[in-house]
Amino acid sequence: MKNLATITEIAQKLQISASTVSRALHDHHSIGLRTKMRVRQLAGELNYEPNQAAIRFQQRRTATIGVILPELSESFFSAAFSAIEDSSFNCNYSIFLGQSHDSEVKEKQIVEAMKARRVDGLIVSIAKNTTNYDHFEMLKKYDIPVVFFDRIPNISDIHYVNCNMESGTLKAMNFLLKSGHRIIGMINGPENLFASQQRMEGYIKAMKSHPLKFDPSLVLSSDLTKEGTEKAMGQLLSLKRKITALIAFNDYVALDAIQFARERNIRINEDITFVSYSNMPMSYHTACPPVASLEQFPYQQGEKATEILMELLNKKESESPIVSYKKITLESHLAFHKSRLITTV
Amino acid sequence: MKNLATITEIAQKLQISASTVSRALHDHHSIGLRTKMRVRQLAGELNYEPNQAAIRFQQRRTATIGVILPELSESFFSAAFSAIEDSSFNCNYSIFLGQSHDSEVKEKQIVEAMKARRVDGLIVSIAKNTTNYDHFEMLKKYDIPVVFFDRIPNISDIHYVNCNMESGTLKAMNFLLKSGHRIIGMINGPENLFASQQRMEGYIKAMKSHPLKFDPSLVLSSDLTKEGTEKAMGQLLSLKRKITALIAFNDYVALDAIQFARERNIRINEDITFVSYSNMPMSYHTACPPVASLEQFPYQQGEKATEILMELLNKKESESPIVSYKKITLESHLAFHKSRLITTV
DNA sequence: TTTGAGTAAACAAACGATTGCGTATCTTTT
DNA sequence: AAAAGATACGCAATCGTTTGTTTACTCAAA
Incomplete structure (x- = not known):
């Protein structure tokens, strides 16, 4: 047979x-x-x-899209991937998946491999230290459309889906400010990430609108490793102005910061109130989750990104060379954690 | 261009x-x-x-392997996938990834899609309720080799990599028995999973070798949902013989069981000592992790599975029709959690 | 001088499916 | 009855690459 x-x-x-x-x-x-x-x-x-190989060869399209993510083990990305998988399955597209593991070099390698594989399009969330986008720009020459989501480059001529982290941060800050907090620390992510910049904007806007003075020493950035977060946290704790609240770049950073604080006998969400981003499911089981986390809707982002890409792929055939860039920004939502676990501890 | x-x-x-x-x-x-x-x-x-499309067409091979997993959001599987990705990247193979989300129907659909895509081979961890393996058997006719890992079908003529859950359970049981526990409960997984059967074997062997009587009412099985686990846990807690220790199918089941117990004011790892399988990294941040968890080496399993598949793919060319089935079983290792978090709570 | 070996490159078929164009047969119209 | 149109199908090229088989040529040994 x-x-x-x-x-x-x-x-x-x-x-x-x-x-x-x-x-x-x-x-x-x-x-x-x-x-x-x-x-x-x-x-x-x-x-x-x-014989799909024959068809793809003949039609000069592969019915395949490439997906590049930093880390599948982060629940945000595995959820987003599931969305992409589901959506593209319905359109009869298959997926090549590559993890950059947050390495720019690996990211470039994967882009190369995907290009060689002749994927029809790409959905990408960039590595945390990617600052050079040549490997994506280059794809334009090959007519391979790229849709970014969540971790998007801070340049203008791209398609993307993301969450509005500025307004999100504003929500988080307003919550904290209403609760009476005045000295609010922030552990931000790498500065090249657009999302980091947005968080910063939101932070500043919130302070100014209240009006409170913006103290730059309260905002540090972590490279998202445990060590980076601990360093930032150490620095924050050693300030003369003692913070009573902290906004962490995401739940993983929050957990590391919380861990670090607990080891120094700081009472979580009492001495310092923690708020973060991502709202990962595992927080439910976590010892001391932040009181709130900004939901970033990974599934929806993945869906929208796939939608945009499919549109681009269909449009390509009708050959309209005038490209307008698709940009979708979702509003994030401040989700409060069930305090069951916290109170029973 | x-x-x-x-x-x-x-x-x-x-x-x-x-x-x-x-x-x-x-x-x-x-x-x-x-x-x-x-x-x-x-x-x-x-x-x-x-033009790889042309080459693949001409050579009648796609240099692509399919990977089918239940759930990427489980860290075990995302780690295993990373291994497969890394290994196959080195061999210039690309990966089509599909999640069954533990649905047998979806699993069959994905297999169909992969077959249509003409993947050269498949690496699979089956869905929790897959009991019929026709969709995999069928692939033999198409000369598409399949390597299973971790969640393997309980049939003989397959290639697989797994962890020895019988000896693993034995290790866990011996630890508990040495610590003085005599009434040990177990929340096992679906009975069709080979790994569930192995856990059961290990449990029974441990009891018999001590020698203690095996009490079947102490071993229940969960369908791995929160509800299924809670039902099993409720049943265990209502027994006349009060358990002092519990072995859970994996860390997720353990967390649900622990949650359930805490809501009933049972002191975790004091009134009941919890042991589980998988040793997921997130346990570190978890409120009350089990005292120990059997490490199942997802990365190694993924590596070995890819290795086997590559061997099979290379051998196919030399056309030796006599197939011997490759079976690799790793020994699992009982990992104790750092108790830092537990003591500070 | 003939034979043989060795080197360098061309020819052509093949992989499986799609598609523009041509053509034969049949039906309808005037 | 002849022209026009519709219907149903075949021919051949094409996509880009690989590979078995010639072919043409050079050089050396018999």
């Missing part, structure tokens, strides 16, 4: 031409009903399945 | 035949040095990249 049936085989057995078989299978109008039936019958019997 | 250079183009510009160009690029011995140099020079200038 090694060899699958081909169109040519069917044609020979039926004593007709391959083109007729092809057209019959595609329900082409110029093929008579009799022939159509005969072809379909035999195709069914022989268990014919179109 | 839309159109990439092809071999034919190079051939025309150089006034030689396409086959010569092809052979020159592959360093074939029958091509003279002069021609080789000229071809390579021009290929470089034109930025030639082989």
Whole structure:
């Protein structure tokens, strides 16, 4: 059973031409009903399945999209991937997945590999230290559209989906300020990330609108490693102005910061109130989760990104060279954690 | 720049035949040095990249493997996937990834899609309720080798990598028995999973070897949902023989069980000592992690599975029809959690 | 000088499917 | 009855690459 049936085989057995078989299978109008039936019958019997490799070669498209993410083990990204997988499955696209593991070098390698594989398009969330976007720019020459999501480059001529982290941060800050906090620390992410910049903007706007003075020493940035976060946290704790609240770049950073604080006998969410981003499911089981976390809707972001890409791929055929860049920004939502675990501890 | 250079183009510009160009690029011995140099020079200038779609079509192999997993959000599987990704990247294979989300129906769909995509081989961890393996058996007819890992079907003629859960359970049980526990509960997984059966075997062997009587009412099984686990846990807690220790199918089950117990004011790891499987990293931040968890080495399993598959794919060319099934079983290791978090709570 | 070996490159088929164009047969119209 | 149109199908090229088989030529040994 090694060899699958081909169109040519069917044609020979039926004593007709391959083109007729092809057209019959595609329900082409110029093929008579009799022939159509005969072809379909035999195709069914022989268990014919179109050779997709041949089709892709002939059509010069692969029906494949590449997805590049920093880390699947982060629940945000695995959720986003699930969305992309589901959406593209429905469109009969397959996915090549590559993890950059937050390395710019690896990211470039993966882009190369995907280009060589001739993916039709790309969905990307960039590595945390990617500052050079040449490897993505280069794809324009090959007519491979790229849609970024969540971790997007801070340049203008791209398609993207993200969450509004500025307004999100504003929400988080307003919550803290209303609760009476005045000295609010922030552990931000790498500065090249647009999302970091937005968080910073939100922080500043919130302070100014209250109005409170913006103290730059209260805002530090972590490279998102445990060590980086601990360093930032150490610095924050050693300030003369003692913070009573902290906004962390995401739940992982928050957990590391919380861990660090607990080891120094700081009472979590009492001495210092923690707020973060991502709202990961595991927080539910976590010892001391932040009191609130900004939901960033990974599934929706993945869905939207795929939607945009599909649009671009369909448009490409009608060859409209005037490209307008699709930009979708979702509003994030401040989610409060069930305090069950906290109170029973 | 839309159109990439092809071999034919190079051939025309150089006034030689396409086959010569092809052979020159592959360093074939029958091509003279002069021609080789000229071809390579021009290929470089034109930025030639082989059209992989054409090659795959011509060679009737796709240099692609399919990976089917239950859930990427489980850290075990995302770690295993990373291993598969890394290993196959080195062999110039790309990966189609599909999540079954623990649905047998979805699993079958994905297998269909992968078959249609003509993947060269498959690496699979089956869905928790998959009991029928026809969709995998069917692949033999198409000469698509399948390597299972971790969640493997309980049938004999397959290639697989897994962890020895029987000896692992034995280790866990011996630890508990040595600590003085005599009434040990177990929340096992779905019975069709080989790993569940192995856990059961280990449990029974441990009891018998001590020797203690095996009480079947102490072993329940969960469908791995929160509800299923809570039901099992409720049943265990209502027994007359009060358990002092519990072995949970994996860390997620353990967390749900622990949660359930805490809500009933049971002191975790005091009234009941918890042990589980998987040793997920997030346990570190978790409120009350089990005291120990059996490390199942996801990365190694993924590596080994890829290794086996690559072997099978290479062997296929030399056409040795006599297949012996590769089976690798790793020993699991009982990892104790740092108790820092527990004591400070 | 003939034979043989060795080198360098061209020719052509093949992989499987799609598609523009041509053509034969049949039906309808005037 | 002849022209026009519709219907049903075949022919052949094409996508880019690989590979088995010639072919042409050079050089050396018999």
